[in-house]
Amino acid sequence: MRFYAAPMEGITGYIYRNAHASCFPSMQRYYTPFLSPNQKRTLGSKEKNDVIPEHNTGLSVIPQVLTNRADAFLRAAHILSDMGYTEINLNLGCPSATVVTKGKGAGFLANLSELNAFLEQIFEQCPIAISLKTRLGMQQPEEVFALEALFSKFPVKEWILHARVREDFYKNTPHWSIFAEVSKQSKIPICYNGDIFSVSDYQKFLHTFPEIEAIMLGRGLLINPALVREIKGGVPMCAQEFLQFHDQICTGYLDTISGSHHVLCKMKELWTYWIQYPLLMSKQKEIKKIKKCRNILEYQNLVSNLFT
Ligand SMILES: Cc1cc2nc3c(=O)[nH]c(=O)nc-3n(C[C@H](O)[C@H](O)[C@H](O)COP(=O)(O)O)c2cc1C
Incomplete structure (x- = not known):
């Protein structure tokens, strides 16, 4: 199993990532909280500060971008590529109202024709690999099947799937039955995300989905920074x-x-x-x-x- 540390805006910036990697060296990679390029500026100084190589020495980091504009995505991708990054992650899961009403994050999942046009352009012109982080849909988990059909047209490096819909925010339980169907169907490598808080949550997941090879941990890893060590049979944090x-x-x-x-x-x-x-x-x-x-x-x- 590969373990990824989830992006958490305002929390998992480079200071947190470096401290976590040095105290609990167990994660395959860290995703940055979303960078938000727009027409006026590609990356703000705080955002640049988070991704510059000097602040991420020795870490495996995937920068994440939140936008619905292909030109902004591509400008950010070029800057990140020049910094040495080989993969960029697209945020299609943020549930916050301010993001969704602008048609970004999970909001982009509701507009498949625009999303298709956006993906066509970025996959054609992006200098580095692209992975996706999404929810199952905006309202109904079954929306994920249309998303799978769309994504499968593109060379998506990896699909990180938070098994909730936007309407769930962080409530309710992840929809494992729909996740099971879509992960069987998908040709894109899938990473599971959602509600793995303990060793027993992980074991239950592994028992249900023995074929899944990557898990992203968010709140569970914040609560227990040594969660992956424990999952691997190590001692709890003292x-x-x-x-x-x-x-x-x-x-x-x-x-x-x-x-x-x-x-x-x-x-x-x-x-x-x-x-x-x-x-x-x-x-x-x-x-x-x-x-x-x-x-x-x-x-x-x-x-x-x-x-x-
Ligand atoms: C405070 C907070 C900030 C988050 N920031 C981001 C973000 O910047 N990008 C993103 O893709 N997801 C973000 N998420 C979602 C998490 O990455 C993750 O998908 C979510 O917490 C579900 O996983 P978990 O059940 O393991 O926590 C955030 C979640 C929280 C609670």
Whole structure:
């Protein structure tokens, strides 16, 4: 099985990726949160900063792009190709209303003729391989069969399929029966994504889909950064490892983000996931304090005293 770390906007930027790879070296690759090229500018400075090779040394990274304009996609692809990337991932799954109403992300799945024209142009002119990350559709999971027919016309490197529709957002359970049908039918290599939170979730998946060779992990990996090590039979993350991982991320943010208030916000977002990890579940009171704290020195103190 190949394990991929999912793109998570605002979270899995290069600071997080580097800390994760150095503390829990278990992932085949990391996908960047989406880059959003438009008519005015191809990549913003924050986006460039996330993908430049100096910030991703030794990591296997696939940059992801969110757009419905072929010219913008191709301009981004050329920049990424010049940086040395050999694959680019197209986001066709983002469910957020602001994205969907502009016909991007999952919203693009509702317009097959425009999507077809877009794919024809990018597959003809893109200098590097293209993979897709999609949902099953906008409203009904059965929409995926028409998508499969469309995608199969193009040399798609890999199809990462989040087994929900846009209407599900992150609720409800992934539609495994539809995923089973489409993955049997598809000639494109498929990577599964959705709700693998534990070793037992993984084992259940493997038992049901022994032929699938790649899984993408999102929230499960945020909650438990050592999930893949555990899946491979290794030991669960201990307190000391967690603190080391935490400190590496926090120091990375302090070194690169101006204003400790912004650093605190970013760290607090991570705590919404970490609080769900078994080792930390018994520390609800302490973590509540951490999430309320407004000063970075006090924050660092609270975290370093968490297990004492
Ligand atoms: C906070 C957050 C940010 C996300 N950002 C992105 C993104 O930038 N690109 C993308 O393709 N998916 C994004 N996703 C979706 C995840 O990559 C993944 O598909 C989703 O969480 C389902 O997988 P999981 O059940 O393993 O978490 C995001 C999800 C969350 C919760």
